[in-house]
Amino acid sequence: MVPENILTVEKAEPCVWGVSSGKGGVGKTFISTSIALTLSKLGHNVVLVDFDLTGANSHTALGVDPSHMSLRHYFESQKSLNEIVLNTPYPHLQYVQGFWDSWSPVQLSNADIDRFWNELKKINADYIVIDLGTGSYQHHLDLFKRCDEKFLITNPEPTSIEKTYRFIESFICSTLKDNSTADAFGKLMYVLRDHRQRILPQPFSFKKYLLNNDGFVFDHFEQLSKNPIRMIVNSVRSPQQAELGHSMRSVCYKYYDLSLEYCCAIDFDNAVWQALRNREPVLIAQPFTPLSGQFLSLCKHMIDPGELRAVV
Amino acid sequence: MPQLPTHNYYEVLELPTNAAQHEVTTAYDRAKRTYSGENPAIYTVFTDVEARELLGLIEEAYSILGNKTLRSIYDQRLLSNSYTLEDLSYGSILGASKQYYPEPKQQQQKPSYQKDASLEKEILERKEWDGAFIKRVREYKGHSVERLSDKTKINPFYIQAIEKMEMKSLPAPVFVRGYIVQIAKELSLNERKVADSYMSLFKKTP
Numbered sequence: 001m002v003p004e005n006i007l008t009v010e011k012a013e014p015c016v017w018g019v020s021s022g023k024g025g026v027g028k029t030f031i032s033t034s035i036a037l038t039l040s041k042l043g044h045n046v047v048l049v050d051f052d053l054t055g056a057n058s059h060t061a062l063g064v065d066p067s068h069m070s071l072r073h074y075f076e077s078q079k080s081l082n083e084i085v086l087n088t089p090y091p092h093l094q095y096v097q098g099f100w101d102s103w104s105p106v107q108l109s110n111a112d113i114d115r116f117w118n119e120l121k122k123i124n125a126d127y128i129v130i131d132l133g134t135g136s137y138q139h140h141l142d143l144f145k146r147c148d149e150k151f152l153i154t155n156p157e158p159t160s161i162e163k164t165y166r167f168i169e170s171f172i173c174s175t176l177k178d179n180s181t182a183d184a185f186g187k188l189m190y191v192l193r194d195h196r197q198r199i200l201p202q203p204f205s206f207k208k209y210l211l212n213n214d215g216f217v218f219d220h221f222e223q224l225s226k227n228p229i230r231m232i233v234n235s236v237r238s239p240q241q242a243e244l245g246h247s248m249r250s251v252c253y254k255y256y257d258l259s260l261e262y263c264c265a266i267d268f269d270n271a272v273w274q275a276l277r278n279r280e281p282v283l284i285a286q287p288f289t290p291l292s293g294q295f296l297s298l299c300k301h302m303i304d305p306g307e308l309r310a311v312v
Numbered sequence: 313m314p315q316l317p318t319h320n321y322y323e324v325l326e327l328p329t330n331a332a333q334h335e336v337t338t339a340y341d342r343a344k345r346t347y348s349g350e351n352p353a354i355y356t357v358f359t360d361v362e363a364r365e366l367l368g369l370i371e372e373a374y375s376i377l378g379n380k381t382l383r384s385i386y387d388q389r390l391l392s393n394s395y396t397l398e399d400l401s402y403g404s405i406l407g408a409s410k411q412y413y414p415e416p417k418q419q420q421q422k423p424s425y426q427k428d429a430s431l432e433k434e435i436l437e438r439k440e441w442d443g444a445f446i447k448r449v450r451e452y453k454g455h456s457v458e459r460l461s462d463k464t465k466i467n468p469f470y471i472q473a474i475e476k477m478e479m480k481s482l483p484a485p486v487f488v489r490g491y492i493v494q495i496a497k498e499l500s501l502n503e504r505k506v507a508d509s510y511m512s513l514f515k516k517t518p
Binding site: 254 | 326342343345346351352353354355356357358366
């Protein structure tokens with residue numbers, strides 16, 4: 001007879017990976033669906049959540065028809081989150097349809113986000129990949145902050161690089177806002193403005209500033225240094241463009257004393273848009289290309305960094 | 313102007329202090345590519361002037377960390393905890409590296425010995441140079457076997473065998489001749505005369 005406590009043993013919480021970007025159209029949806037597919041191919045149970053408030057289209061990237069069951073049902077309290085998790089044709093992969101019907105604007109409160117996050121953590125899965133929308137919407141930033149792994153997508157275009165810096169700034173500030181007194185936060189805004197205009201007497205460092213000034217809770221920022229935002233440079237067409245990730249990491253370090261991690265570069269591949277036109281994920285249509293290899297090594301590296309380490 | 317949090321070359325190149333030498337070079341290449349030319353990653357964050365200043369700092373950091381000698385001096389000062397910013401500056405490290413010289417090798421002088429007119433004369437006139445006489449000259453000129461071996465790089469065992477004229481213990485005659493020439497040079501003798509005479513005697517020994 002099996003002891004009862006084995007059956008009721010609590011399952012570990014799913015690991016939540018958030019995917020966001022500063023600029024639209026850099027391949028958030030493509031990368032989040034590809035990561036979810038790769039994780040599911042590795043045998044993990046994955047739920048892909050489409051949380052793009054500006055218009056969901058993960059279903060198109062996955063090649064499934066949009067369902068009428070969407071996050072709207074959840075936020076309007078008609079369904080529980082578990083009920084709107086939909087099956088896909090791919091083993092181990094399920095998905096949650098985003099706001100697809102945009103007749104009325106999405107109005108969410110902080111309590112909604114809290115409730116959503118708590119239920120998300122109770123979903124029965126190993127990994128949850130959230131496709132967050134573009135830019136610094138408060139709700140996107142809120143969720144991004146809570147994710148266990150944070151991926152920031154950019155591509156080598158100057159516009160997208162610029163917006164990536166703006167996103168990082170607003171993300172840091174929004175996390176600090178919740179963890180500081182209003183006075184201290186207002187003062188920080190002035191200091192940052194002075195830093196931008198280069199009139200500070202001392203070089204600026206977030207770390208030092210937060211340590212030396214009252215009114216900040218330092219824990220979250222500390223956490224961010226230990227588990228940094230991971231940057232992915234998408235649609236790379238040359239090795240020089242792949243080097244951009246290192247440059248951006250260096251710029252963040254030198255300008256803000258903030259550590260980012262450059263995760264990997266994803267090559268530009270015409271197969272991506274061709275597969276999208278056929279409404280089929282490229283990793284399913286062409287599973288043995290260098291592109292899927294890049295996603296495979298990305299996921300393997302994230303799950304166990306030791307596994308792919310070169311033997312020197 | 314972009315000042316860095318501290319003036320630490322490892323932070324300039326964004327390296328841990330225990331980075332391997334090839335990692336220093338890679339980091340320098342990357343940093344140089346980032347802050348020179350039209351890199352889109354620095355646009356809107358650093359101005360041209362600032363990028364140029366950063367580039368200067370990067371070059372300076374690499375000229376210290378990319379050089380093994382300068383890096384070890386820098387590391388020693390950095391780890392000693394009692395450094396001043398002045399001590400860690402480029403000029404100071406470069407100055408310190410020039411002060412360092414390897415210790416000059418001490419010239420070992422030949423041992424002095426009491427001149428003995430009759431023996432000197434005998435050495436000049438001697439025709440038959442056997443092992444016993446070489447030993448006698450060696451002892452007269454104050455060389456121990458160890459010292460002679462140290463100077464000529466000949467195994468002391470061979471030197472003793474040469475003096476005892478033990479053919480069994482010695483290598484082929486051509487090498488023995490080489491040894492004799494070395495020994496004779498060290499004892500300031502006429503090496504040709506000594507070697508010719510010794511070798512003819514050597515071949516006659518049973």
